[in-house]
Ligand code: HEM
């Protein structure tokens with residue numbers, strides 16, 4: 182009995198409907214994009230001046 | 231889809247007429263200004279020259295004035311007037327009369343300025359920087375446009391104030407609140423440009439005074455010039471925050487967050503004009519530094535907006551059963567022009583905002599200042615994020631106001647329009663950004679600069695800009711076809727004016743947001759702190775004034 186229970190592949194269902202993890206990923210992407218463009222132009226500045 | 235009672239709420243037909251009057255001027259400006267834009271890119275490609283003695287800097291002035299000042303101001307005033315009418319229950323007769331007076335004063339001023347530009351008496355570009363000197367009628371026309379916009383804006387404020395009186399203790403409707411924030415910001419900002427036009431440029435162009443203090447006039451201009459770009463942007467944010475959620479069938483993520491971000495824009499948009507004058511001698515670097523810090527504060531409400539929009543989309547998608555990290559993205563209504571056209575605008579704001587942070591960083595500004603990178607930047611912000619949102623708004627607002635319907639065919643054409651704009655702008659703005667990083671100047675007709683090797687590197691980018699400009703002009707023709715259809719020919723019917731609700735209706739917005747004494751007080755304190763000492767310094771240590779210059783060819 183106990184053994185079968187252990188074997189079930191059931192994961193605990195977290196409520197997917199209220200999750201904002203996509204939003205979190207999106208704003209991280211946005212932040213990284215801003216930093217990468219900023220740093221690339223910064224290097225252009227360092228190279229030239 | 232259109233079932234709720236809210237869908238039946240219409241803008242009062244008398245208010246609709248005034249909004250439409252604004253839109254006719256705005257879209258006429260788009261037609262003519264768009265043609266000038268196309269011609270500019272063709273001239274700059276080096277493959278074509280302007281006929282009949284028309285001069286590059288004349289058409290560049292027409293383009294900048296029509297697109298940057300006329301299209302935007304008229305569209306914004308028309309849209310905000312309708313949004314206030316829709317969410318407060320309509321304007322009073324007095325407010326409506328005020329609105330019409332404002333409209334006509336603006337229009338007369340526009341025609342005065344336009345006439346002088348066409349006569350080659352005012353090829354001073356849309357920033358009319360001294361010591362370039364235009365005919366006095368040009369400056370008087372600008373004064374009319376500014377004063378007219380104040381009267382026009384007063385109509386919105388009157389109706390907002392009436393709503394507040396009739397609904398004590400209640401937060402005002404979100405769209406009206408936002409419209410009034412933008413109008414108030416505009417009035418505070420235009421005080422600066424009104425001051426330089428009235429007290430410096432007008433007397434000088436009339437010959438009453440021989441010289442002008444150039445740095446004072448530029449400083450007053452940029453006191454206005456930066457909030458100007460937020461005046462363009464905030465109506466787009468009104469649509470993104472408070473209208474798009476309804477169009478997709480979702481809810482506003484947080485009404486209070488939206489109000490807070492608008493207040494932050496009001497506070498941080500004005501005391502920052504020095505970031506346009508970083509390379510200008512004569513301003514103490516310490517004050518430039520201070521204003522740059524305030525500039526970076528604008529990042530906060532901008533990222534709040536980005537977060538809130540992502541969250542609205544994700545919530546909606548998940549309520550439709552979307553799964554995974556980005557499943558919600560797929561279920562957005564990609565076949566609805568009212569959504570996708572502004573959405574392309576939102577997406578464009580990602581590179582646009584990143585570019586803006588580069589521009590405002592003192593050292594990096596040395597790389598891009600006065601290069602065509604800047605032009606590439608604001609064709610993403612103003613000429614994509616803002617105008618695509620405006621087009622997306624007019625695709626439902628114009629039929630709403632004229633009692634017609636956006637048909638399936640027009641919806642499809644509008645989606646094509648959005649993508650055509652995207653492709654054209656990717657070419658034009660992309661090439662402008664790269665050419666700018668290679669040092670290519672802005673505000674320049676075609677030139678090989680005496681056979682310079684560096685200038686030769688720029689030419690392929692200028693050809694790419696002509697390709698992009700041609701595609702963009704096609705996009706403008708599509709907008710105009712759709713606009714004329716929706717204004718005159720589309721089938722009669724009811725088109726909804728979408729107004730979204732907040733997700734959490736119990737959570738009332740804190741009344742402190744409507745405390746104008748508080749916010750105007752903080753705004754004034756920030757402005758006085760950021761400007762008083764450097765401004766006194768600029769006046770006290772001024773070099774001799776400059777006489778006027780007319781660098782362009784005359785008829
Ligand atoms: C067909 C679409 C468009 C094309 C092909 C186009 C093209 C151009 C080009 C080539 C320039 C720069 C020329 C130079 O610096 O020498 C320019 C400047 C400008 N454009 Fe556009 N543009 C278009 C649409 C727009 C729109 C929709 C707006 C505003 C909402 C806009 C606002 C401006 C402004 C304010 C300037 C600056 C003028 C100046 O530097 O004095 N443009 N445009």
Ligand SMILES: [Cu+2]
Nearest residue numbers: 455456505506
């Ligand atoms: Cu600025």
